[in-house]
Amino acid sequence: MPEVLKTGIEGLDSVLNGGIVKNAAVLVSGNPGTGKSIFGIQYLYKGVTEFDERGIYISFEENAEDIRQAAESVGFDKWGELVEDDDIKVYDKQVMLREGDFTSAIDKLLDDFTESKYDRLVLDSLTMFQLFFDDERENRTYLLKFTDILKQNGLTSLLINEQGAVFPETEIGLENFLTDGNIYFIQTPTDSGVNRYVWVAKMRKKNINTDIFPMEIGEGGITVHERAGGFSMMGREDSVF
Template sequence: MPHLVSTGVDGLDSILGGGITERSTVLVSGNPGTGKSIFGIQYLYTGVTEHGDRGVYVSFEENEEDIREAAESVGFEDFGDLVDDGEIVILDKREMLRIEDFTETIDRLLETVAEGEFDRLVLDSLSMFQLFFEDEHEKRTSLLKFSDILKESGLTSLLINEQGAVFPDTEIGLENFLTDGNIYLIQTPTESGVNRYVWVAKMRKQDIDTDIFPLEIGTGGLTVHDQAGGFAMMERSESPF
């Protein structure tokens, strides 16, 4: 059995049979407001506080101050202290978007990883990261190279992907096939607000539950209710993966 890394999300680890496989790269997709960035923050925060795993947060969309504030907004009051102590390292958009070459971006990330023993990484977002590439062949080659580098560095990684469609199986991109696992965060509007759900569509080397489960965001971050809500968002006779 492979060694599993806890996601830090109550209920989600149960769906995954204990967590995600060590040294895997997992795509976390969803439209805006579904909780993708909070998931990434929670993954790194609980990694340090509950498992002693140091982490790296790479953001092409937010400044470090924004990430700290997002963590504090869900009750991770000491997140900033962990950053100050070097347990979590943030490479934010001011630094990463200053670099216009893919190789230089990878080199900067590798420099950070080489400076300390890290276990977890979050890339937010893959959508912005892919702007470095001019065509599908370059994108495929670079994403495979990037994934291999993360694994060789001993990192178990979440790659956050911005998605326009509400229904996941209407947007099957190249990145879905190049990662070890695919987790979708879904939200649907209601008269009183939104309902949120999580769907684990694929996880290599693992026996997973592929039902859709209710998701909440509150103090302490994301919580998954690991009893399926009897809700079918999409008709799918077979998995797209």
């Protein structure tokens, strides 16, 4: 069995058969509002508070105060304290978009990658990250370089991706094939609001449960109900990638 990092999210680590493979780069996709950013925040917060694993949060869309408020809205009240102590390092849009090109932005990050020990990283979002590049070939080249840099520095990373389609199988991009794992967040409207689901479609080197599982977002963040899988999109319960 490969070494894994637990997400700290109730139910999800069971679905992942223990957690995310160490040093993997995992694509996290879904519509706006499905819980992707909360997942990233929770992954870093639990990493520090439960597993003594420090984290980096890179955001091209929010400032540091917005991120703190999002964390506190689901009960992660120590987020600000962890950021002040550098247990969680935040690069917000004011920092990242100040750089005019990919190389300058990455150079800014590399200082912390090499000088301090961090274990987890969240990039929010890959969609904005890709705006640095002029075409698909350049995008692919630099995405590969970036994920290699993360792995070389011992980081287990979530790359958040905004998706336009409601159902993930209708929108498969190049980034799905360049990452080590794919996790989808799905929401469907109801008369009283929305139902939320999570689907772990791929995790290299791991046996995973490929059913779609219901989830909730509330105080304490995301909870996945792993004993209430709706159905399998892969036609079987377990798959090896």
